[in-house]
Amino acid sequence: MLRFIIRRVIVIIPMLLIVVSLTWTLVRLAPGSFYTGEKKLAPAVEKNLREKYGLDKPWYVQYGKVLKNIARFDFGNSLKYEGQSVNQILLRALPVSATLGITAYLIALLVGITMGALAALKPNSWLDYASMTLAMLGISIPNFVLGPLLVLLFSLTLFWFPPALWNGFPSKSLVLPALTLSAIYIAYIARLTRSGMLEVMRSDYIRTARAKGLSETQVVTRHALRGGLLPVVSFSGPALAFLITGTVVVERIFALPGLGNYFINACFNRDEPLIIGIVAFIAISVLVFNLLVDISYAFIDPRIRY
Amino acid sequence: MHSPARVVLPKSEKNRKKILDANPKLNAAVTGKQLVPVGAEDIGVEAVDDYTLRISFSVPAPYFINMMPHQFFRALHQKTIEKFGSAWTDAGNIVTSGAFKLESWKHYDRIVVARDPMNWDARNVKLDRVVFYLLTENATMMSLYKAGELDATYNHTVPSAWLDVIGPLKDFMDAPEAAIDYYNFNTSKGPTADVRVRKAMNMSLDKKALANWRHVKALTAMTPDGIFPGYPQPKGDPFDPEKAKRLLAEAGYRDASGNFDPKKFEASEVELIVNPDANNLPYAEFIQAQWKQNLGVTISIRVMEAKTLSKTMSALEYKGVARTGYAADYMDPYTFLSIFGSTGGANNTGWLDPKYVALLEEANRAVDHQKRYQLLAQAEQLLLDAQPVIPLTVGTTRSLKKPYLKGFYPNPAMLHPWKYAFIERDSSKWDYGMPEMGN
Numbered sequence: 001m002l003r004f005i006i007r008r009v010i011v012i013i014p015m016l017l018i019v020v021s022l023t024w025t026l027v028r029l030a031p032g033s034f035y036t037g038e039k040k041l042a043p044a045v046e047k048n049l050r051e052k053y054g055l056d057k058p059w060y061v062q063y064g065k066v067l068k069n070i071a072r073f074d075f076g077n078s079l080k081y082e083g084q085s086v087n088q089i090l091l092r093a094l095p096v097s098a099t100l101g102i103t104a105y106l107i108a109l110l111v112g113i114t115m116g117a118l119a120a121l122k123p124n125s126w127l128d129y130a131s132m133t134l135a136m137l138g139i140s141i142p143n144f145v146l147g148p149l150l151v152l153l154f155s156l157t158l159f160w161f162p163p164a165l166w167n168g169f170p171s172k173s174l175v176l177p178a179l180t181l182s183a184i185y186i187a188y189i190a191r192l193t194r195s196g197m198l199e200v201m202r203s204d205y206i207r208t209a210r211a212k213g214l215s216e217t218q219v220v221t222r223h224a225l226r227g228g229l230l231p232v233v234s235f236s237g238p239a240l241a242f243l244i245t246g247t248v249v250v251e252r253i254f255a256l257p258g259l260g261n262y263f264i265n266a267c268f269n270r271d272e273p274l275i276i277g278i279v280a281f282i283a284i285s286v287l288v289f290n291l292l293v294d295i296s297y298a299f300i301d302p303r304i305r306y
Numbered sequence: 307m308h309s310p311a312r313v314v315l316p317k318s319e320k321n322r323k324k325i326l327d328a329n330p331k332l333n334a335a336v337t338g339k340q341l342v343p344v345g346a347e348d349i350g351v352e353a354v355d356d357y358t359l360r361i362s363f364s365v366p367a368p369y370f371i372n373m374m375p376h377q378f379f380r381a382l383h384q385k386t387i388e389k390f391g392s393a394w395t396d397a398g399n400i401v402t403s404g405a406f407k408l409e410s411w412k413h414y415d416r417i418v419v420a421r422d423p424m425n426w427d428a429r430n431v432k433l434d435r436v437v438f439y440l441l442t443e444n445a446t447m448m449s450l451y452k453a454g455e456l457d458a459t460y461n462h463t464v465p466s467a468w469l470d471v472i473g474p475l476k477d478f479m480d481a482p483e484a485a486i487d488y489y490n491f492n493t494s495k496g497p498t499a500d501v502r503v504r505k506a507m508n509m510s511l512d513k514k515a516l517a518n519w520r521h522v523k524a525l526t527a528m529t530p531d532g533i534f535p536g537y538p539q540p541k542g543d544p545f546d547p548e549k550a551k552r553l554l555a556e557a558g559y560r561d562a563s564g565n566f567d568p569k570k571f572e573a574s575e576v577e578l579i580v581n582p583d584a585n586n587l588p589y590a591e592f593i594q595a596q597w598k599q600n601l602g603v604t605i606s607i608r609v610m611e612a613k614t615l616s617k618t619m620s621a622l623e624y625k626g627v628a629r630t631g632y633a634a635d636y637m638d639p640y641t642f643l644s645i646f647g648s649t650g651g652a653n654n655t656g657w658l659d660p661k662y663v664a665l666l667e668e669a670n671r672a673v674d675h676q677k678r679y680q681l682l683a684q685a686e687q688l689l690l691d692a693q694p695v696i697p698l699t700v701g702t703t704r705s706l707k708k709p710y711l712k713g714f715y716p717n718p719a720m721l722h723p724w725k726y727a728f729i730e731r732d733s734s735k736w737d738y739g740m741p742e743m744g745n
Binding site for chain 2: 033092
C-alpha cells in the first residue's frame with residue numbers, strides 16, 4: 001500500500017510538468033499580452049514593461065522561472081492585479097469555489113445515490129423510469145440553460161432565492177448555483193448507482209446474505225450499496241476535484257468570485273502567472289483526488305489489494 | 307501634488323506634442339528610445355500653496371478644463387503611495403478626497419464605499435453607503451434588478467434583444483451618451499486602400515435602419531451630434547447605394563458597359579472583424595446584410611477575441627474592416643477627433659493626414675471658442691472626406707433605475723455624482739420615467 005502511494009505521488013510530478021508546459025506554451029502562443037489594450041503603447045513604455053516583467057529574457061530563462069516558482073508553490077505576482085500574488089488570489093477565491101463545490105457535491109451524492117438505489121431496487125417500475133428520466137434530463141440540459149431557468153422560476157417568479165451574488169455560507173444565495181452545478185452530477189451518480197446496484201443485486205454474495213436470513217434492509221445497506229457504489233466512488237473523486245476548483249459557467253452566471261471566474265478573466269487578460277497558478281492548482285487537485293479514490297477502493301472492496 | 311507627475315507619461319497624449327516641442331527633456335522621455343525621469347516642473351505643473359495648483363500651457367488648450375473631471379486629475383496622497391507601493395489602492399490604504407471612502411473591495415464581487423465624515427460637505431451627503439457589484443453578465447444584472455437586489459444598473463446593461471420588453475418600462479433610462487460605435491478601414495492595403503471603395507462601403511449602409519433596430523441614434527460623422535452645443539458638425543455622406551455603386555465602378559469594379567459589377571469586387575480581400583462582446587455580432591450581421599442587399603457583395607464576418615483583435619488592428623494586419631468604439635474622455639469634440647491626430651493610440655486605420663493634424667493644432671491654439679469649433683469642424687470634414695472609418699451609431703445609456711432612487715440622472719459622460727443620490731421613502735415623490743436634471 002505504501003509503495004503504491006509513493007509511486008503514485010511520484011507520477012504527479014511529470015504529469016504536472018506536462019500540464020504546466022502545455023499551458024505556458026498556449027499562453028505564449030495567444031496573440032496579445034497583458035498590456036495590450038485598445039490603444040497602442042509607446043515603444044519606450046512597452047520596452048520598459050517587458051523589462052520589468054522579464055519578458056525580454058530568452059524563453060528558456062522565463063520557462064525556467066515558471067518551473068522554479070511551481071517547485072516552491074509560489075506562482076509569483078499577478079500581472080493584472082498589481083501587487084497581489086497568485087497565492088493570495090488562490091486563497092481568496094478557493095473558499096468560494098470550494099464552498100459551492102462541496103455543497104453541490106453533497107447534494108449530488110445524496111440525491112443521486114437515493115435516486116439510483118431506488119431505481120435499482122424496483123427495476124422497470126414507475127420509480128425507475130421517473131428517476132432515469134430525471135437523470136437523462138440532468139445530463140442533457142447544459143448548466144448555462146438550467147441556471148437561468150432556475151433563476152426564472154425560483155428568483156423571478158416565486159422570489160424564494162436571490163438570483164446571484166456571493167453572501168458566504170450558509171446563505172440563500174448558495175442554493176441556486178449549487179443546484180445548477182449538481183444537476184449533471186446527480187444524473188451521473190444516479191445512473192452509476194443504478195447499474196452498479198443492479199449488477200451487485202444479482203451476485204452470489206447477495207444471495208448468500210439473503211440465505212443467511214438477513215432482512216432486505218440489511219442486505220441493501222450493508223452489502224449491496226457497498227459493492228454497488230464502487231463506480232460512483234471512482235467517478236466522484238475527480239468530480240469533487242473539478243467541483244471545488246471552480247466552474248467557469250456557473251460562477252459567471254451567478255456572479256460568484258470563485259476560481260472559475262478568475263480563471264476565465266485571467267485568460268482574457270493574458271495574466272500568465274495567474275493562469276498557470278490556477279491550472280497547476282487544478283491539476284494537483286485532480287491528481288490527488290484520483291489517488292485518494294484509489295486508496296479508498298481498498299477499504300470499500302475487500303477484493304482489492306495494492 | 308502627486309497625480310499629474312504620475313500620469314503624464316502614459317496618458318497626457320491629447321496635446322502632448324505641443325507641450326513636448328517646448329521641452330526637450332520631456333520630448334526625449336516620450337518619443338525617445340528610453341524613459342527619462344520627469345519631474346512636475348518639466349511639465350508646467352506647480353503647487354502655488356496648499357490649496358492652489360497651477361498648470362501652465364504652451365498652447366491655450368481650451369478643452370483642458372473639461373478634462374478635469376477625469377480620474378487622471380484626482381488628488382492623491384503621495385506618502386500613501388510611497389508607503390504601500392502597488393498596494394496603495396487597497397481598502398485601508400487608499401486615501402481619497404471624495405464624499406465616500408473605500409470600505410472594501412472584493413474582486414469579481416463588490417466594492418463598498420461609505421460616507422466619509424471628514425469630507426468638507428459630509429453633511430449634505432445623503433447615502434451612508436454605496437455597494438457596487440462587479441458583474442459581467444448583463445442577464446445576471448437584469449435578474450438581480452428584477453428581484454430587487456439592485457437599485458440601479460450602469461450604462462449598456464439592458465441587452466439589445468430585451469429592449470422591446472424593457473424599453474417601455476418607467477425604470478428605463480435612455481439618454482444619449484458621448485460614446486460612438488464605428489468601424490476602422492485598413493487604408494494601408496487591399497481594396498479599402500482606395501478612398502472610393504471606403505466611401506462606397508459607408509454610403510451603402512442604411513444607418514438609420516440599424517439605429518432604429520438597435521434603439522440607438524445613427525452616427526454619420528465622427529462626433530456624436532447634439533452633445534456639443536454650438537459645434538458646427540459636418541454631416542458626412544448620406545445613405546446612397548446608387549452613388550456607392552458608381553464609386554465602385556469608378557474604382558475599377560465594372561463590366562464592359564461601365565456599370566458596377568459585384569463579381570469584379572475582390573470580396574475575398576475584405577472581411578469584417580469584430581470581437582464577440584456585447585452587441586457587436588448582431589451589428590456586423592446587419593451590416594453584412596446591407597452590403598449584400600445594396601451592393602450585391604458578400605463580406606465575410608470573422609469573430610476575434612478582444613485582445614487578439616486589438617493586436618491585429620494596431621498592426622494593421624486585418625483585411626478591410628474591423629470593429630471598434632470610443633467613449634469620450636471629456637466633453638469636447640476633440641476627444642474623438644484627436645484619435646486620428648497621430649498613428650499611435652487608437653488610430654488603427656493607417657490613415658494620417660498632415661493637413662488634418664495641422665487643423666487640430668490650429669484649433670487648439672485658437673482662443674476664440676467659436677473659431678476653434680469651426681476649425682475642428684473643418685478637420686472633421688477632412689476626416690469624413692478621407693473616410694478611414696465607417697461611423698455607425700451613438701451610444702445611449704440604456705440603464706435601469708428604481709423610482710425611489712433620486713438625484714441620479716443619466717448623463718453623456720457616464721459619471722455619477724453619488725453625493726447627491728438618495729433613497730426617497732415618500733412614494734409620491736418617486737420618479738416615474740426619466741428624471742429631468744434639476745428636479
